[in-house]
Amino acid sequence: MSNESIHCKKMRGYIHITTLLLYYSLSITADCARFSYKEPYRPRRHSSAAFQNPFVDKSHGSLISHLENARALASSWWQDTLNLQNAEESRSRTLIFNPGANGADPTGNSDSTAELQLTINQAFEVASRNNLMPGVADLGGVEVHLAGGQYAISKPLTLPDQGGGNVVIRGGTLRATSSFPSDRFLIELGSPQLREEWVRLGGKLANSHGQPAFENIALQNLMLDANFTAGGILLLNPIRTTIANCYITHFSSSGISVHGGHETFIQTSFLGQHITTGSDPGERSFSGTAILLDSNDNAVTDVVIFSAQTAIEILGQANIITGVHCYNKATGWGGVGIMIRQGAAQNRMLGCYLDYTGIVLEETRQITITNSFFLGDAFVLLRATGNPDVVGLSIVDNMFSGGNHGVPIVQTKGSFSHVKQTCVDDNSATGMALRSTRARVSVAGFGSNWTADLSETLLFPTSIAHVQYSFFASNENATDSSSVFPSHALQSVKATSITVASDIPVHAIVSFNVDQSTYSESETMYVA
Structure with a gap:
């Protein structure tokens, strides 16, 4: 709607409302004189009591009804006018930029690089008195909205040299x-x-x-x-x-x-x-x-x-x-x-x-x-x-x-x-081989040496930092000479192989707990 059309509608509205209000004033003055009221008659809105008053004839009730309708119409007209003005002002202050307004082709049939770049530049020209980082203007959430278009571009889209922040680019397709x-x-x-x-x-x-x-x-x-x-x-x-x-x-x-x-x-x-x-x-x-x-x-x-x-x-x-x-x-x-x-x-x-x-x-x-x-x-x-x-x-x-x-x-x-300070552990695997920096294994048998080879379990092939073991000797087939609990010790750590030895042959179960990781600079690592 053009500004001239809006102006004409405003003038016609002013004349119509002025006439109605003048008519309303003269009618109420005459009515007060007729019935010797000290105050002008003021009918209550949304009530039929005024029209049931015995001093008010039917023609006067009809007049008041028309005046009420006129005032409602005038209020509605003013509200519509204000809404139209607010909408126009909102459009003039919009912070959403559409490349279609600059002639970009949303079908992708023609190159829209220049139009898209212009749209981005316009978004960064929004005035701002606020900053994010020092020197980075806060543009308030300004948007470059592609509105679902598919745009062909032949060179990069860049952000303007002056910089800025609080900007959104969204809602469409870019094709090289x-x-x-x-x-x-x-x-x-x-x-x-x-x-x-x-x-x-x-x-x-x-x-x-x-x-x-x-x-x-x-x-x-x-x-x-x-x-x-x-x-x-x-x-x-x-x-x-x-x-x-x-x-x-x-x-x-x-x-x-x-x-x-x-x-x-x-x-x-x-x-x-x-x-x-x-x-x-x-x-x-x-x-x-x-x-x-x-x-x-x-x-x-x-x-x-x-x-x-x-x-x-x-x-x-x-x-x-x-x-x-x-x-x-x-x-x-x-x-x-x-x-x-x-x-x-x-x-x-x-x-x-x-x-x-x-x-x-x-x-x-x-x-x-x-x-x-x-x-x-x-x-x-x-x-x-x-x-x-x-x-x-x-x-x-x-x-x-x-x-x-x-x-x-x-x-x-x-x-x-x-x-x-490394831990590779507590993983689960099906159809694959577990590897870890920690291992727990038991070796059972009769003899004076028990060796655990952890090469298929430990991740690193040549280093062990910590070894703990427990020694359980069985009394099975024990004789008087062998009933004494044997002495035992960690005999060797070579790569990922660990050996515990006893002073006499016995039936025993030896359990090993191994960690390849040290936890302080003073700890010693066994390296083959």
Whole structure:
């Protein structure tokens, strides 16, 4: 409705109401004079008593009824007018930006890169007097809403150079065209300087990243199709960023790549290079990494990764992975579920589902894997690279299920010099071989030597830190000379073999309790 139409309606309303009120005033004055009332007659609303008054004739009751209707109509008209004005003001102050308003094509038939970039830029131009981090404007929750459209883009969508925070981008699909740059991502968050540095250093950032330009950016309910040409989302030095309810597919490099910054939450999302539900005939050729975390203090929660060479690769510290289901390329074909690179200490994997693909630890300091399920002979591999010590490793309370091929649930590659404050124990396995840093075994027989070989049980092949044993001598076929309880002692510890000897031959049961981990610097480890 045009402003002229609204103005005409207002004027007609003013004239109509003025006439009715004048008529009402004259009628009431005449009525008071007729019946000598000192006060004007005021009928009560919502009551018929006024029309039953013997001093009021039928014509006067009809007049009052008309006046009541007129006043109600006037009130309704004013309310409608105010509602219309409020709606117009609300539209003029909207903080939801739709790329369709800038001419973007929601069918994906034509390139909408420029229109989408313009829409994002407009959202970041919202005025604000408040800040999040110093220098990061709080834009109040402004939204870029794709409104369910499918948009084709030929180059990355970036956030404006001035930065900002408290922004949502959601609700649609972005598809890379065939001309999209192969070394870029559909959405890139980071300052121009960081993007230049990331390209110059071959996909990495220097150790010092400076002040974040963006904070509290939320990417929600998006489908990103990289068309086997590019990556999905690139985050450079982000802080408090959320990726939620997203579906990222057909990436050639990475689905989500996070470098620097901290506190990025990736949750309730699906990632896969190829759209499949498993048993894909092309699984051997899967490549790329679904999620790359070259960053500290992040969380990946309730995420499914259904195809990629590597599901999650972690280069940063203090990250937590919970409720993740990996059924990307199987371990037998060279795939990795979760890769912890050297230097990425203090990471935790809780309640995950490793489906025919396992976990590889190049870093074995303060790593926790617990309450997870490994299916299809999937296992945990400890790879000795760089620092050969194992300190604070915990692999406990997990379930393993395999195909009766004798695959150990935890394996090592290379040798480790020290094992400290480490526990691999209390796991359950069907169709796979248990491995542990703790072992409990009993040896029975007649003689003066009892040896327990724990090579099929202990994880590390050449070290034992603690040995406890109990010696139970039987009196079976005892003679006077042999009825004396024999003297016995721990005779030797060689690799994973332990021997207890007695001074005389007896029937005995010797039980061993072994731990491969030390708990203080002063403890001695038996190394073959």
